Amino acid sequence: MRYPEFKQPFNYAQVGADILQWWQENGIFEKSVSTREGRPSFVFYEGPPSANGAPGIHHVMARTVKDIFCRYQTLKGFQVNRKGGWDTHGLPIELQVEKELGITKEDIGKKITVEEYNQRCRETVMRFKHQWDELTEKMGYWVDLSDPYITFEPEYIESCWALLKKLYDKGLLYKGYTIQPYSPAAGTGLSSHELNQPGTYKDVKDTTIVAEFEVKRDEQSEKLFALADGLPVFILAWTTTPWTLPANTGLAVGKNIRYAVVRTYNPYTREPQVVVLAKDLLSRHFSEKGAEASLEEYKAGDKVLPWRQLAEFSGGELVGISYQRLFSTEAGFPAFEGEERAFRVIPGDFVTTEDGTGIVHISPTFGADDFRVAQQNDIPALLVADDQGKLGPIVDRTGRYAAQMGEFGGRWVKNYDGHDDSAADYRTLDVDISVRLKERGRAFKVEKYEHTYPHCWRTDKPVLYYPLDSWFIKTTAVKDRLIELNKTINWKPESTGTGRFGNWLENLVDWNLSRSRYWGTPLPIWRTQDGSEEICIGSIAELSAEIDKAVAAEVMTHNPIKSGEMTDLHRPYVDDIFLVSPSGQPMYRETDLIDVWFDSGAMPYAQWHYPFENHDTFERNFPADFIAEGVDQTRGWFFTLHALGVMLEDSVAFKNVIANGLVLDKNGNKMSKRLGNAIDPFKTIDQYGPDATRWYMIANAQPWDNLKFDLAGITEVQRRFFGTLFNTYSFYALYANLDEFQAREFDRVPLTELSELDRWILSKLQSLILEVRGHFDNYDPTKAARAIQDFVTDQLSNWYVRLSRGRFRKGELTADKKAAFETLQECLVVVAQLMSPIAPFFGEWLYRNMTNGMRAEAMAKTTPLRHESVHLSELVEAEEHLIDKALEERMDLAQRISSLTHSLRKKSVLKVRQPLQRILVPVLTETTREQVGKVEDLICAEVNVKHVEFLDDTSGVLVKSVKPNFKRLGQQFGPRLKAVAARIQQMTPEEISQLEKVGQLAVEVEGQPVTLSPEDVEIRTEDLPGWLVATDGPLTVALDVTLTDELRHEGIARELVNRLQNLRKDSGLEVQDKIRVTLGANQPELVQAVEAFGEYIRTETQALSLDLTNGLADGAVLEFDEYSVPVRLEVVKS
């Protein structure tokens, strides 16, 4: 057997396993790289995954996208190195280890040494590596797993250090501080990337306060007191974080916002007072009834708060007013440096009248905007000294009030330590502060309010905005260049590049590098205690040289690098190294680690240990031609790659990028283990096979759209696409083997001798090659997949093979039969190749089944099919001269005429098995007649009629109608179009005829002469009087339903064939088995049919003889229509 044959049901998962094994045994992946040595390279960067968790189905999606283009470019002849990598540092691993050990950050260095802790991280981070490797192999993702880059290795860290030093030398690395999101529970500042984690922003109900700040009476405020009639005046400010109120040092107003001065009462103490708030927000705080209620008669128990607006001021007029501190030193709260400059009204550009009071309470240590406007207006922050005398905010790093904070000293700002807060009388700090303010008449409104607030993505606790020392990379210095170069990157989809990424670049801030953690790349900067001298280390050698100086200065006892004691650059070892400054001062390492995103952004350099070695390799592999990751990486890996590329090389780091969307469950919900709707990638691949899984993911939606993952979709792909392709192959294999046919690359039937059908499918095939190449080149795998699928199912299987079956089945191996085999063989081999980037296993299976028999000769003659694997082959070029548009057009006509005829048969209840005499096709042009004439045989065979009859003008039976060509007429007539169109629809047959013959027609529309040309209308035939017709656009078909005796007899013959074939099948006969048939001669029509068409019946059913007899009583009976025919069937063993 030359072509392997397979039984249904076909096991696609097994193909995956078998091909995988064959790849591994024969080193096909390695060969796909090594055989391209010396060819131009296509550079791909693997974004490193972290192996501290099990891979999910979305990883199959992401990696399929990556794999497709690497395989495609390999087919195109490029060498595609794919170095794998692992992302190993960072908070997720640390938190996982803490959880497993049952410790917190505070315990590190106490309950467990940093050394042990980091060792534990190192072990944990690769825990799921074997699962990742297994998935990589099973899904057919080709990446070099044997020599991956690993971000915790000394060489990798050393590269990062070298890059940092380059930035340092360029002045792009600096120490500063900002108000940053900070997670007291995790004990760390949160990067913007971490705050970008899904689920970070949550709706929470907090106690909120509209606090009353009592205005001091002075020159500035006299205009208010002049209205107040002796009452105290308060400024109202709203906050959702009452715990920041004791740190208040200023109030911000909008310069152009209008503020109202209102006479009213304190709702809690019922004291009369005057308050100030934004005019636009009056209705939020006061009712309409209150404006009418008597000011004088307000008393305890009244629900309606009376109020009167006294005056209006702009924010600018309020600036400079002073007010009393809310929590005073007299009440036990601490004095602080610069207090005399505090408690003033200042302008703030961020103030709105969206909510609150239009006045914003400012605590410079707890808000980024606050910090900025406070600095601009010389408002001090409230700072207190810690036990070492160092000044800091009123909240310490664990999220607790400083001891100095009077009655609230030592209180938790939020529940960061997990204390029991379930008791009914439990009161949060926010509540206690509210209560105190209410008692003192300093609260105007206290209420629970639901708003969104960021939470630490891992501990789930609310973040604090908190001042932290930080090292920054000054990305703002190269902002313009980042934007400029970004415009040269081909983003898929484009909007992610221009919108999401581009807008982000437009609003860039400096990159905060610092992380106060343990497991990560240490910041290689040493400083003197006073910070006046510092050094940035760029290599191990440099560090060693500096240690030598320190040893000489007796700051260090010996050099642990030279002695071989220090082989790891992580903490705690680097922290034990002290250097000496030029002035002889000891220098200590800045204890920060760097953002893990620096690690991954550094992979173009660090994966090669550049700049310490592999200069050539780096040069050859920078920048990347292609990367692909999830859209969530936009401000993560995509950004850090780009930023470092621009800052270090003044270049993009990648030229083409696909940002793929999320994989959701079939209902569009996010997959999560908790909800139990997560799809197990291993089970999916085991059950459906890798190819159908990959194909479904790619064909169903564009990679950058979210994918609603539905297993039923894989089944459909498997049935419809892979099933059809498998069957097409099986058909080829079955008949090729029966004929002992072996395709060769030589001695093929010449093109000129091929049938219409052959030349048609080959034309379609070339168009497909062009189309698929175009889509892949354009990084659009979905359109490529859909084009291949449509070709295989609609064109190849459902038209070419369907209409060619007879050619394969019958007789000797004639030139026509050989041509059919060769054409189908050509199509299948090309399809195998085109599909192989998306379905690498099935593509390989099909390619090898189709070509293994040709290999020896191909190798001997060095022809295209010499390659043992489709993935080693070279992508076929479209032979454009084979594309015959006229042929494609007339085949399209054949398909549509057939479809119309089927439709007519259905209406007339005439099954296809019943032959009919003719169909009638009106033709308006000679070319249509010629086109249809060339495919007449195909149509007749498909719809079982004897011939196609054309009707033209001379027949005198055509009824024509016209349809306005709106596109053309609209441009010509504009507003008059409706009238013109109406006139056209009223055209008489004579007018139509004149338009056709003369080439123009003068008519009158609304009293105006209008000249119509044939292009202005579409002339079509719609009806044949006396005939049942079907139409499809300009095509009309009529069916002659007259049945003659001969046609009836042939119909009977075909029924007999059908029943006999079924009987053969049911009896378990093979296709090539011969039979002898005896039929009961019990009906005259039947006897006539058998006599007339006996030869036909015998050929179709492989019958050596076909006899009629009256004596058949027992045995099987063939039943159809009104007939019931006894039959005896004998098998003839050959």
Place this chain on the structure above:
RNA sequence: GGGCUUGUAGCUCAGGUGGUUAGAGCGCGACACUGAUAAUGUCGAGGUCCGUGGUUCGAGUCCACGCAGGCCCA
């Protein structure tokens, strides 16, 4: 609140530059075809193309404003 994005049949998706009957597959019902086919064909049921305005002779398509979902950020 801002940026980006999606909204077309029960489901998944197509619908260059505006053109008058909005398509496909799946699913559902019926009938048919088939010695490769668990495939396929024909017919049928199923659409206020998210809404409201606007531009235009003409809007699923362009513009504005909304609504709903998603992602990212404040």
